Amino acid sequence: MLYGMIDIGSNTVRMAIYLIEGTHVEMLMKKKHTVGLAAYLKDGVMQQQGIDKTVEILTEFKSFLMNFNITHVVAFTTAALRNAKNSKAAVGEIERRTGLPIRVITGDEEATYDFIGATHGLTAEGGLLIDIGGASTEIVVYRGREIQEKVSLPIGSLAFYTKYVAEILPTAEECQAMREEARATLAAAEGFEDVKEGAIAGIGGTFKGACALYNALFHESADNVKMEAAKLSEIIRRFTFEHTMTEETTVMLMRTVPERMHTVIPGLIIAEVLASRFHSQSITYSDSGVREGYIYAEVLGR
Structure with a gap:
């Protein structure tokens, strides 16, 4: 199966497409945007500009996935959104605006x-x-x-x-x-x-x-x-x-x-x-x- 993975990191937002056949895993391609999401944290709060930028990129990635009918997709985020004081609200807004469930993985x-x-x-x-x-x-x-x-x-x-x-x-x-x-x-x-x-x-x-x-x-x-x-x-x-x-x-x-x-x-x-x-x-x-x-x-x- 084709599997899309979106990693919302503190410096870059990446999408990788994998081919998974049994136990064989092959990365076919990847796309990334250098966003610097951690720089949008002000006094520990994720600013609206950071949320908007993330939404823009995820919308682009989702369109790509839909064009190739890739339905097995997971999106997760790490430190920048995980550590934000408004983490729950910020992630919730991104999910609502993109239609992509986002898993906040712990450290x-x-x-x-x-x-x-x-x-x-x-x-x-x-x-x-x-x-x-x-x-x-x-x-x-x-x-x-x-x-x-x-x-x-x-x-x-x-x-x-x-x-x-x-x-x-x-x-x-x-x-x-x-x-x-x-x-x-x-x-x-x-x-x-x-x-x-x-x-x-x-x-x-x-x-x-x-x-x-x-x-x-x-x-x-x-x-x-x-x-x-x-x-x-x-x-x-x-x-x-x-x-x-x-x-x-x-x-x-x-x-x-x-x-x-x-x-x-x-x-x-x-x-x-x-x-x-x-x-x-x-x-x-x-x-x-x-x-x-x-x-x-x-x-x-x-």
Whole structure:
């Protein structure tokens, strides 16, 4: 069957079309809009502009699905709408105006789906999985292919950019303020005090963009998905406000992360703090995550 999945994230709104035949899952196509929904949160309240933008995009996606008679559809939302003080009212309005039921998944569910999706095809029995989103960061520690600890932290790339950064690229002072909040938030998370893991599996847009920027900056092949954690600080330093941007580095930034130029460094600061805290030497980007995890868990029951 054809299965449509809409993920209303804090930074992007995505629709993916999957072909599901028995236990075989194939993503046929995906469409996305970079909305920056978390930026529409003012004093914790989702503004009408954010609701209207979401309705506009979902209406477009629904029209596409109807054109191809795709009736198996699920829409879910994560941190930006989940954490809004007016979450119930905002989601209700979007549902009424689009005719699409929307599931608000909890931070715990998001971490679980991340784990199922990212580890489905891996042979590793244990590890550390991190998803840095626009408004939240999910961390999962697993052993024997079972979750040992998981948490959803209220920090994200777009939320940090909106809160701390005045221009497109952050200053060194703004970077330090983001580091301090990331460290304090992580320190308050229970169950991770003794976690040390040499390798991180990173999923989501922050790690995808970071990997593209890493490959360009350090002259790796375009299909490389592994980063040395120690080099994150050099990427951050090269793209701070005080560092003079050459034509070469400007082209690099625009070519690799055109839609994430403003959020990639705040996201990398979170990654840097996590890698340091967990004594990690490497980060490997995985292209599967919460959407695939939802299919395996909720559609296929695996």
